[in-house]
Amino acid sequence: xxxxxxxxxxxxxxxxxxxxxxxxxxxxxxxxxxxxxxxxxxxxxxxxxxxxxxxxxxxxxxxxxxxxxxxxxxxxxxxxxxxxxxxxxxxxxxxxxxxxxxxxxxxxxxxxxxxxx
Amino acid sequence: xxxxxxxxxxxxxxxxxxxxxxxxxxxxxxxxxxxxxxxxxxxxxxxxxxxxxxxxxxxxxxxxxxxxxxxxxxxxxxxxxxxxxxxxxxxxxxxxxxxxxxxxxxxxxxxxxxx
Numbered sequence: 001x002x003x004x005x006x007x008x009x010x011x012x013x014x015x016x017x018x019x020x021x022x023x024x025x026x027x028x029x030x031x032x033x034x035x036x037x038x039x040x041x042x043x044x045x046x047x048x049x050x051x052x053x054x055x056x057x058x059x060x061x062x063x064x065x066x067x068x069x070x071x072x073x074x075x076x077x078x079x080x081x082x083x084x085x086x087x088x089x090x091x092x093x094x095x096x097x098x099x100x101x102x103x104x105x106x107x108x109x110x111x112x113x114x115x116x117x
Numbered sequence: 118x119x120x121x122x123x124x125x126x127x128x129x130x131x132x133x134x135x136x137x138x139x140x141x142x143x144x145x146x147x148x149x150x151x152x153x154x155x156x157x158x159x160x161x162x163x164x165x166x167x168x169x170x171x172x173x174x175x176x177x178x179x180x181x182x183x184x185x186x187x188x189x190x191x192x193x194x195x196x197x198x199x200x201x202x203x204x205x206x207x208x209x210x211x212x213x214x215x216x217x218x219x220x221x222x223x224x225x226x227x228x229x230x231x232x
Contacts, residue, residue: 004160033219033220035222041224042206042222042223042224042225043155043161043206043222043225044222045213045219045220045221045222048219055217056213056217056218056219057213058213058219059214089158091160091161093160105151105163105166106161106163106220107163108160108161108162109160110159110160111158111159111160113158
């Protein structure tokens with residue numbers, strides 16, 4: 001069954017360093033997402049991406065964050081200068097439809113656990 | 118503001134019984150609602166989607182109801198098994214500040230099925 005794959009599974013980084021989290025969405029999907037989950041808290045929406053541009057973003061997704069689809073298969077999340085509070089599990093996801101009345105079922109990867117020290 | 122609330126942070130039941138989880142929402146009229154399962158350290162996995170014009174949806178031992186008047190969805194697992202132990206999340210497309218929508222999750226209910 002097709003799946004969303006993410007790398008790395010775990011990364012430890014120093015505060016202030018840049019981090020890039022990588023994702024390969026399901027191949028025929030057109031909509032891509034990043035969510036994060038701080039330990040013990042709920043899954044929070046960060047950003048959605050369609051047609052090579054950001055569709056929606058939450059208030060969490062500030063200027064420190066950026067997303068890119070550098071080629072036909074990868075989708076990346078960059079955090080420019082990490083803070084302690086960025087420590088979380090970051091989930092990449094994809095879907096074949098957007099937020100429409102027909103419903104956009106989202107398929108998640110297994111996550112990248114980021115620890116900022 | 119729009120909210121999704123899942124009652125019961127945790128629910129413990131005996132194997133074989135029916136588990137019932139609740140999702141309430143406010144200030145919104147969604148076209149559909151979704152349920153996901155999340156195991157510890159793993160990504161959410163889609164289970165069921167129910168649309169506003171559907172009162173009930175079933176998939177094997179799972180049943181979801183959607184009451185748009187009460188603004189509530191109930192998620193049932195019949196003949197529960199220890200393998201059903203996980204956190205169950207409800208999700209809605211909520212409006213962001215941009216005026217567009219994004220799939221937003223409730224905080225989840227942790228279900229523990231005792232053998």
